[in-house]
Amino acid sequence: MSLIREIAITPIAIVDPPLLNAAGLHAPYALRTIVEIVTDDGISGISEIPGTREIDLALAEARDLLIGKDVFQLSDIRRTLVGHFGHDTAAERGVAPWDQRKMVHIFSAVEVACLDIIGKIMNRPVVDLLGGRMRDEVPFSAYLFYKYEGAGGEWAFGTDPDATGWAAARQKSALNPAEIVEQARAMCAEFGFQSIKLKGGVFEPRQEVDAILALREAFGPDVPLRIDPNALWRVETAIEYGKEMEGVLEYLEDPVRGQENMAAVRKALKTPLATNMCTTSFEDIPRSIELGSEDIILSDHHFWGGLRASMTLSGLCDTFGRGLSMHSNSHLGISLAAMVHLGAALPEVPYALDTHYPWQSDEVIVGGRMKFENGAVKVPDGPGLGVELDRDALARLHQNYLKCGLTKRDDLVEMRKKVPDWEFMLTRW
Numbered sequence: 001m002s003l004i005r006e007i008a009i010t011p012i013a014i015v016d017p018p019l020l021n022a023a024g025l026h027a028p029y030a031l032r033t034i035v036e037i038v039t040d041d042g043i044s045g046i047s048e049i050p051g052t053r054e055i056d057l058a059l060a061e062a063r064d065l066l067i068g069k070d071v072f073q074l075s076d077i078r079r080t081l082v083g084h085f086g087h088d089t090a091a092e093r094g095v096a097p098w099d100q101r102k103m104v105h106i107f108s109a110v111e112v113a114c115l116d117i118i119g120k121i122m123n124r125p126v127v128d129l130l131g132g133r134m135r136d137e138v139p140f141s142a143y144l145f146y147k148y149e150g151a152g153g154e155w156a157f158g159t160d161p162d163a164t165g166w167a168a169a170r171q172k173s174a175l176n177p178a179e180i181v182e183q184a185r186a187m188c189a190e191f192g193f194q195s196i197k198l199k200g201g202v203f204e205p206r207q208e209v210d211a212i213l214a215l216r217e218a219f220g221p222d223v224p225l226r227i228d229p230n231a232l233w234r235v236e237t238a239i240e241y242g243k244e245m246e247g248v249l250e251y252l253e254d255p256v257r258g259q260e261n262m263a264a265v266r267k268a269l270k271t272p273l274a275t276n277m278c279t280t281s282f283e284d285i286p287r288s289i290e291l292g293s294e295d296i297i298l299s300d301h302h303f304w305g306g307l308r309a310s311m312t313l314s315g316l317c318d319t320f321g322r323g324l325s326m327h328s329n330s331h332l333g334i335s336l337a338a339m340v341h342l343g344a345a346l347p348e349v350p351y352a353l354d355t356h357y358p359w360q361s362d363e364v365i366v367g368g369r370m371k372f373e374n375g376a377v378k379v380p381d382g383p384g385l386g387v388e389l390d391r392d393a394l395a396r397l398h399q400n401y402l403k404c405g406l407t408k409r410d411d412l413v414e415m416r417k418k419v420p421d422w423e424f425m426l427t428r429w
């Protein structure tokens, strides 16, 4: 037995550039919450989740229920949390590209930190607790964004004149196909990515499809391409442009909103469809199978309730003929390490996983930023997650949180600072 003695919940704010998406614009800081669990025998485990004040408060409430629990009893821990907070409902996910449910985040935070501890006790990496290592390194995809010129944080919309290399390239604007190709070249040169995703839903589809065609021209047919308009297209729009990109895309991600609309597009196209918006929880699976709404589910351990739940999802995908890959959000190395352990344990990784990591410059782990080689990240050495908290960095990033005044992600509010009459739309084109 190894009993939970303390749970520290630290909200942090990390520098994030002005990236554009269907919901609006990234704020100069993205919020994350770092959770550290310490056991009665003094072993510490860590995790990272998207930060919102509401979830931080719920985590603090959960803390009282979890002190004294054995870190190995994850099912009991989950039952206790569900007993207190209830199951999330599909509606609580919200309509934004990201997920706003409470329980999945809380359990993910607790589970990953407990697995980190269990790994340390057993002297085994987390991947070995998920079924074992199927690969030593996990491939990631370049994740391109339309963006305004500028860096994030204190530079907000300004540029750091001393930046060099990718840090300088990352500051450039990307508002048309030529600038997107330039961004892709710089990102792939730095990280060695061999697949490319473009975050769409920003400009009218013609411009975004032209960006995909320009990427194909620049990188050739051997570099798989994806576009994700975050459900802003109508069914007819998705079919028209989907047909134009047939043979060019590896998959088309969430062109339209909802399982019914996705199923209608899927019937009309040969290109596989992927989602992190219409099939986003276990309760969505029956309808997904009934309708045939997508080919690939983009899992995310923060949104599906942890690493073991993501392994369960992988089994379901296998049973029902779905591919599985991974979604991301602005994040640091603790989340990346967890994603890599999960990616290494999955039976198959047919598609390079998403990561926002190249857009971030901060880090909260000892040793600084994690390394990519040929677009892949090696499973960290050492027991548990294999990464340790840098307490000075944590304190600094917590100060950022206190100073920046943000308490949740709101891309619409940020966008209105640039475009005052900006409106969120469920469907735009």
Ligand SMILES: O=C([O-])C(=O)C[C@H](O)[C@@H](O)C(=O)[O-]
Pocket (backbone or CB within 6 Å): 019, 020, 021, 022, 097, 098, 199, 228, 230, 276, 327, 328, 329, 330, 356
């Ligand atoms: O694949 C996705 O939908 C995402 O990566 C969602 C993110 O919230 C993305 O839109 C972002 O970072 O702006």
Ligand SMILES: [Mg+2]
Pocket (backbone or CB within 6 Å): 228, 230, 253, 254, 275, 276, 277, 327
């Ligand atoms: Mg997506």
